[in-house]
Amino acid sequence: MAGWIVIGIVVLLVLYVVYLYNKLVVLRNRINNAWSQIDVQLRRRYDLIPNLVEAVKGYASHEREVFERVTEARAKAIAAGSVGEQSQAENMLTGALRSLFAVAEAYPQLRATENFQQLQEELSGTESKIAFARQFYNDTVLRYENLRQSFPTTLLAGALGFGGREYFEMEEAAREPVKVQF
Amino acid sequence: MYEHIERNARVTWLLLAFFVLLILALGYAIGEVSDLGYAALPIAAAVAAVSATSSYLYGDRVVLAVSGAREVSHDEQPFLHNTVEGLAIAAGIPKPRVFVIADSAPNAFATGRNPAHASIAVTTGLLEKLDRLELEGVLAHEIAHVQHMDIRLSTLVVVLVGMVALVSDWFWRSMRWGGRRRSRDGGGAAGVLALIAVVLAIFAPVAAHLIRFAVSRRRELLADAGGAMLTRYPAGLAGALAKLDADREPLEVANKATAHLYIVNPLKEWGGSLNALFNTHPPIEERIRRLREMAGPTADFPEAREPSA
Numbered sequence: 484m485a486g487w488i489v490i491g492i493v494v495l496l497v498l499y500v501v502y503l504y505n506k507l508v509v510l511r512n513r514i515n516n517a518w519s520q521i522d523v524q525l526r527r528r529y530d531l532i533p534n535l536v537e538a539v540k541g542y543a544s545h546e547r548e549v550f551e552r553v554t555e556a557r558a559k560a561i562a563a564g565s566v567g568e569q570s571q572a573e574n575m576l577t578g579a580l581r582s583l584f585a586v587a588e589a590y591p592q593l594r595a596t597e598n599f600q601q602l603q604e605e606l607s608g609t610e611s612k613i614a615f616a617r618q619f620y621n622d623t624v625l626r627y628e629n630l631r632q633s634f635p636t637t638l639l640a641g642a643l644g645f646g647g648r649e650y651f652e653m654e655e656a657a658r659e660p661v662k663v664q665f
Numbered sequence: 666m667y668e669h670i671e672r673n674a675r676v677t678w679l680l681l682a683f684f685v686l687l688i689l690a691l692g693y694a695i696g697e698v699s700d701l702g703y704a705a706l707p708i709a710a711a712v713a714a715v716s717a718t719s720s721y722l723y724g725d726r727v728v729l730a731v732s733g734a735r736e737v738s739h740d741e742q743p744f745l746h747n748t749v750e751g752l753a754i755a756a757g758i759p760k761p762r763v764f765v766i767a768d769s770a771p772n773a774f775a776t777g778r779n780p781a782h783a784s785i786a787v788t789t790g791l792l793e794k795l796d797r798l799e800l801e802g803v804l805a806h807e808i809a810h811v812q813h814m815d816i817r818l819s820t821l822v823v824v825l826v827g828m829v830a831l832v833s834d835w836f837w838r839s840m841r842w843g844g845r846r847r848s849r850d851g852g853g854a855a856g857v858l859a860l861i862a863v864v865l866a867i868f869a870p871v872a873a874h875l876i877r878f879a880v881s882r883r884r885e886l887l888a889d890a891g892g893a894m895l896t897r898y899p900a901g902l903a904g905a906l907a908k909l910d911a912d913r914e915p916l917e918v919a920n921k922a923t924a925h926l927y928i929v930n931p932l933k934e935w936g937g938s939l940n941a942l943f944n945t946h947p948p949i950e951e952r953i954r955r956l957r958e959m960a961g962p963t964a965d966f967p968e969a970r971e972p973s974a
Contacts, residue, residue, distance in 0.1 A: 609747075611747060
């Protein structure tokens, strides 16, 4: 009789471990999906920028320094490897774009064009989506870490091959005053 | 914010559990006492479920058509589309279809049986009268409804209400035609059960509707909290609610059947504490108060306008 009880308990334990493993797999895959979602929006942003540069060039072709900064920052961001590199390159690109929009401020005819307004709206929308995608990424990491660190999952997670995942920290780049030369 | 979400979800399940108990009590009492027998309950469930199925599958198309909603493209409404897409990303659901209703009364609703088949509609009045942060707050509320599968839940509740109504109705008919099953006990116990059955048959339908409205109010609060979670900015929705409260223009395309779907009650709200039990939406002052709680004491928050008389 006691033998059957022991077998029953072992079976239940095994089932529980299987359940935990599957749950961790699902949450981990969700994190990877959320990460690639950020990437999709970042690519979208990179695609919009050349059009924006061309539009502003049409009115302010002499502001070469600003255009070069934007183009260079964009190339660096596309080429970035690690998460840290990416984060840094993104901050530089945001700064460069700010200068670009500051330049556009001085040209009301440019700002009135439908093309520019559409690009501005799309860029703003894309940056909003990047923020939402990062938020979703951090939310999925939270759920994963909550399970992975709580008892008794924490005893098994390491053995089953589930490491910790990092949150996407936003480091605020030091705000430099934007220089616009006329 | 997390606490609000947990509390609202808990209350929903408590209400549903109470509802199920009520139904079981009704079914047992009627089964004991009348000719219908215990079969009444499952049969009523089947009938109610079949009638709800077509609503579940096609309801969204019907509601959109009845409301005069027109699907809009990204080029027509870039900010609307971008915001809906961003919020859907934050919520982890596919992007819903986007519709616009030509009406100057500001309002919005979400419909669709699951996140993969969801639609969100806003009125032109809403687009004109709210600023970007407020509009984002409203859209986040609707996306939260989709994320929480509230349409599916309210369909389930409607099935339960239908069940109770059907069983009570059959019970009264069987009484009228003189059927009373002889109880095994005989005598006093049968009498008490008969009394209980009668009482339940009278009050169960009313109780069922009250529960339906209570669940609806809870889900509205849950969608407020869920939306605030998506934007991390409760003040946006609070500002929108204050504006919507002040704008008392009735929405022409709304009627009693669709009223519960909208973000604010498009019809006249019932005053008084007893009548308030029949409201599909909680009072706006309460919603704004809860959002302020979520924002925290130091947050920058718009002052709630005085509710118009």
